Amino acid sequence: MSNDGEQAPRGPSRRGVLGGGTGTAVLPPVYPGAARAEAPLPAGPDLALNVNGEARRLALDPRTTLIDALREHLGLTGAKKGCDHGQCGACTVLADGRRILACLTLAAAAQGRAITTIEGLAGPGAALHPMQAAFIEADAFQCGYCTPGQILSAVALVNEGHAGSADEIREHMSGNLCRCAAYPHIVAAIMSAAPAMARG
Amino acid sequence: MRAFDYVRAADPRQALAAAARPDRVARYLAGGTTLIDLMKLDVEGPARLVDVNALATRFGAVEATPKGLRLGALARMSEAEAHPEVRRDYPLIADSLRLAASPQLRNMASLGGNVLQRTRCAYFRDVSFAACNKRDPGSGCAALEGVNRRHAVLGVSEACIATYPGDLGQALTALDAEVEILGPAGPRMMAFEGLHRAPAATPHIETALAPGELITGFFVPAGPWTRRSLYLKVRDRASFDFALAAAAVALDLEDGVVRQARIALGGVATRPWRSRVAEARLAGRRLDQASAGAAAEAAFAGAVTHGGNDYKPELGRRTLVRALMAAQAMEV
Numbered sequence: 001m002s003n004d005g006e007q008a009p010r011g012p013s014r015r016g017v018l019g020g021g022t023g024t025a026v027l028p029p030v031y032p033g034a035a036r037a038e039a040p041l042p043a044g045p046d047l048a049l050n051v052n053g054e055a056r057r058l059a060l061d062p063r064t065t066l067i068d069a070l071r072e073h074l075g076l077t078g079a080k081k082g083c084d085h086g087q088c089g090a091c092t093v094l095a096d097g098r099r100i101l102a103c104l105t106l107a108a109a110a111q112g113r114a115i116t117t118i119e120g121l122a123g124p125g126a127a128l129h130p131m132q133a134a135f136i137e138a139d140a141f142q143c144g145y146c147t148p149g150q151i152l153s154a155v156a157l158v159n160e161g162h163a164g165s166a167d168e169i170r171e172h173m174s175g176n177l178c179r180c181a182a183y184p185h186i187v188a189a190i191m192s193a194a195p196a197m198a199r200g
Numbered sequence: 201m202r203a204f205d206y207v208r209a210a211d212p213r214q215a216l217a218a219a220a221r222p223d224r225v226a227r228y229l230a231g232g233t234t235l236i237d238l239m240k241l242d243v244e245g246p247a248r249l250v251d252v253n254a255l256a257t258r259f260g261a262v263e264a265t266p267k268g269l270r271l272g273a274l275a276r277m278s279e280a281e282a283h284p285e286v287r288r289d290y291p292l293i294a295d296s297l298r299l300a301a302s303p304q305l306r307n308m309a310s311l312g313g314n315v316l317q318r319t320r321c322a323y324f325r326d327v328s329f330a331a332c333n334k335r336d337p338g339s340g341c342a343a344l345e346g347v348n349r350r351h352a353v354l355g356v357s358e359a360c361i362a363t364y365p366g367d368l369g370q371a372l373t374a375l376d377a378e379v380e381i382l383g384p385a386g387p388r389m390m391a392f393e394g395l396h397r398a399p400a401a402t403p404h405i406e407t408a409l410a411p412g413e414l415i416t417g418f419f420v421p422a423g424p425w426t427r428r429s430l431y432l433k434v435r436d437r438a439s440f441d442f443a444l445a446a447a448a449v450a451l452d453l454e455d456g457v458v459r460q461a462r463i464a465l466g467g468v469a470t471r472p473w474r475s476r477v478a479e480a481r482l483a484g485r486r487l488d489q490a491s492a493g494a495a496a497e498a499a500f501a502g503a504v505t506h507g508g509n510d511y512k513p514e515l516g517r518r519t520l521v522r523a524l525m526a527a528q529a530m531e532v
Contacts, residue, residue, distance in 0.1 A: 062203075062206040085241075086305060089302065089304060092304055099307060100304055100307055100308050101233075104231075105232060106232065108208075109229065109232065153303070156303070157303070171439050
């Protein structure tokens with residue numbers, strides 16, 4: 001642990017960020033390897049992203065996906081990088097209220113859209129969103145890695161009007177895999193959160 | 201991922217101009233669900249991406265008129281699927297969209313990009329396999345002797361047996377849709393059935409689009425068959441999977457007799473596969489298990505299998521028969 005003092009200037013630790021929870025902490029873009037640049041970073045114009053209601057400006061390699069921009073450059077590590085190929089749903093975020101996959105979205109192409117991550121679902125200091133509370137109540141996760149994507153997908157599912165039955169929920173949650181197989185509890189959580197969301 | 205420059209087009213003229221640079225291979229970017237995936241795999245390596253999403257204001261609408269259905273190429277799959285008139289009057293189209301991909305992908309993918317989705321052949325997607333005529337013309341086809349359980353049995357060649365992966369394409373070809381294209385020489389229209397090419401000796405040439413051309417929309421003509429139409433998709437898992445076999449059918453029936461049948465097959469062919477031989481077997485006949493079976497026999501008469509996919513002609517025949525009987529039973 002004698003290295004702690006040397007590591008501190010590099011920014012918050014992974015544990016510190018995870019422990020912080022609400023994601024209001026902002027990591028400076030200090031990791032030069034994050035963009036996996038094989039060529040020098042282009043000196044192009046900055047990107048303007050709107051994330052959780054805040055306008056953010058970033059200078060990024062055009063190859064940077066939204067998931068990497070969120071996690072590596074904005075310190076919002078709630079959205080997870082799972083398969084990185086659009087097959088698992090761990091990176092699910094909302095764009096203008098619709099669920100999308102941040103791993104197949106270029107950060108540059110996300111400009112002009114209101115992005116919501118799990119950190120912005122309830123807002124800092126606010127009570128949990130009904131879907132977050134329902135996931136805890138129903139014990140709808142084990143390892144938790146897929147959970148932010150599950151919750152955002154579930155919120156969108158309810159808003160789309162697809163929470164009519166357990167079968168309908170299963171069909172419309174098919175884009176979110178859970179390798180712990182918490183599926184029965186996830187369905188139960190969504191069924192209990194849907195009326196609470198309707199009550200607002 | 202290889203380096204590229206990213207250009208946002210504000211209007212069609214800017215899009216065409218940005219894509220026209222002869223020194224840089226350009227790709228149009230809409231939802232990105234296929235393209236970004238393949239760029240990460242190093243299967244695609246364009247030097248320039250032209251983001252056309254802003255063109256949705258011009259080419260993003262879904263409109264039903266007495267003459268037919270206009271689908272803007274930049275409408276998202278989920279938008280077209282949720283459109284009430286698409287659901288009521290063109291259930292085959294709504295089915296093909298609803299049964300495709302996942303909700304997140306359907307929110308992202310544009311209709312124009314969807315029909316251009318590239319094959320899921322593992323030998324195409326994994327660049328560590330040297331032999332793929334589609335990726336590297338002349339290099340051979342690893343699937344012929346490889347694991348080919350999911351590969352095509354119709355429209356195949358000795359150069360390629362990769363399956364066309366989409367679903368909407370079968371609906372559009374069955375319904376005689378036209379595709380609207382904008383290119384450097386102006387707009388043009390062509391039959392959707394002519395958009396995709398069978399691999400023959402040049403599997404790397406997948407469509408009839410010229411370099412720089414952009415799909416702007418589709419037109420599906422109205423007809424007495426569109427309401428009695430459906431898409432049946434058979435897959436390994438119940439949701440979020442590609443078809444092992446699929447059938448797009450649309451029927452115009454009078455007292456149980458087929459006036460016109462429109463049939464396309466998916467999951468079994470190298471391109472959206474219109475089966476006019478099967479349609480001809482049904483025209484003027486009473487639709488029952490026997491006539492549907494005869495049509496299905498005709499549809500797969502030319503099937504060529506490669507071991508792992510020996511089951512596909514039988515699965516495809518049964519899928520088509522079941523789809524025809526289900527369409528007959530629809531209340532319209």
